[in-house]
Amino acid sequence: MSEEKSLNFIEEIIEADLATGKHQSITTRFPPEPNGYLHIGHAKSICLNFGLANKYGGSTNLRFDDTNPVTEDTEYVESIKEDVRWLGFEWSKELYASDYFDQLYALAMQLVEKGLAYVDDSTSEEIATQKGTPTHPGTRNQFAQRTVEENKQLFLDMKAGKYPDGAKVLRVKIDMASPNMLLRDPIIYRIKHAHHHRTADAWCVYPMYDFAHGQSDSIEKITHSICTLEFVPHRDLYDWCINQLGTFPSKQYEFARLNMTYTVMSKRKLLQLVNEHLVNGWDDPRMSTISGMRRRGYPAAAIREFCDRIGVAKRENLIDVGLLEFCVRENLNKTAQRRMVVFNPLKLVITNFDNELEMLSSENNPEDENGGAREMPFCKELFIEQEDFMEVAPKKYFRLAPGQMVRLKSAYIIKCDEVIKDANGNITEVHCTYIPESRSGSDSSGIHVKGTLHWVSAKHAIQAEVRLYDRLFKVEDVANAEGDFKDHINPDSLQIISNAYAEPALAKDTMDQQFQFLRKGYFVIDKESNSTKLVFNRTVTLKDAWAKEVKKG
């Protein structure tokens, strides 16, 4: 055996279940409610559920927990399917809790017939007060005394639409004094005369999560029902329903949900960002949504790797977004095509270069021997980055400065001779001479320089818009920061450079291709890009040791 990776606690449970023969194979499920877009937290759950089934030879269902018609929509169903597929997973069955409405209703009726459920006419306020508090027991009301026959008829009438919303609920009779508040006769059915995105107006009673989820698991013979920690107190009720109904004994296991620095993960907050136009839609590249990350250029494989690295445990956590960025860089470094793009141009004139044009070859990816190369036009007039030139250079500045030499990547070593300024003293051009023997690949100059700059030919460069993204929030732990989360939004999370100068090869490149703009970061073409206007999103920056040095002072 090769070295074994240690198991997380769920894998241990599964291996034990398989070893004892409790289960021959496993079945998991990913059960989103279609009321919003998926985010990176869901990715953790998706990777866990599908990953477990893949690892142990089982299967995973995609089940939409669509028991609340007022919040749900097919738009979300479609986006969720797209996101799961994009992440690289295939579900064995596409299912809906709404598919089970008949069965669920019949199961609830069984509870009624066993005298374990009753129809309650109380208002929600009355029910709430009768529940007591965590330290004081609740009290049962007179409706709990109704006979089985009476309850049967009432539950039938609820389904038949005889009552308005809120008039009656079906409650399960457990224990009004239970220390677990969820066992104090929880509601399992409520009346909602609402249009459901799949069952339309067929139903006016809908099951509550606690009843529908566990029984849906049972119907699908889910062996390991994996959810997040906030459902721990629900497990007693989950088991109670299964035991009373004698349905398939699915078991619920809970892990800690993902929290990440500098972002928000709750559907409510994400929805607010979208609705209040603080971002440009669910797929805004700054969003923690899967669709946002996809648009930003995060590879699915990098997200999977991230989910793998963060682990699965039961303690609250706040993962450094830097780990996600590391996974993205690690993936892209090996795959991204290298290109040169100048964001803030400074004209550079090579005074001793008299050819009209010279084509130079530059490798597409130094990490990939078979990556090939492309040709880049080299001329007398070039653009380099403004920040790559300083008239008065500090120590350890390896870039261009009067009298200093640098290499132009894949081209020649140049020396800065003269700085040209306008009447206001602003630098307009830098004049250099090049060393003809220093050509990349056939350098016989014997000169060694410390800095290498990216560049484009002024005459041949094409224009592009470049969108630079930074973290959406200024504070690490947004959910626990003081005040409203929107107070912490980073006002500089999007910077648009509308006139960047790109090497001509980029005009021929296509959607979905990932690039590394040399010394600038990883980029991907945005969906708003077209033949007349190229638009790139910065996926992530490169690590920048020099920026760190400058910061230290």
Place this chain on the structure above:
RNA sequence: UGCCUGAUAGUAUAAGGGUAGUACAACUGAUUUUGGUUCAGUAUGUCUAGGUUCGAAUCCUGGUCGGGCAACCA
């Protein structure tokens, strides 16, 4: 005041009575035609007080701190 749950470097996550390890982050240095990549190295940790034991991150007891629980949401 009750119940449930958790606690290992800065952040995560292993070690299941026997050397506290790994990754990211940080810091040094080497290599480099990307201040990228790669490589080598450094520093930093078992919440606390007792107990059991030859030996405790691990088992026991008490405490401390964090999270959750009283939606006709999921």
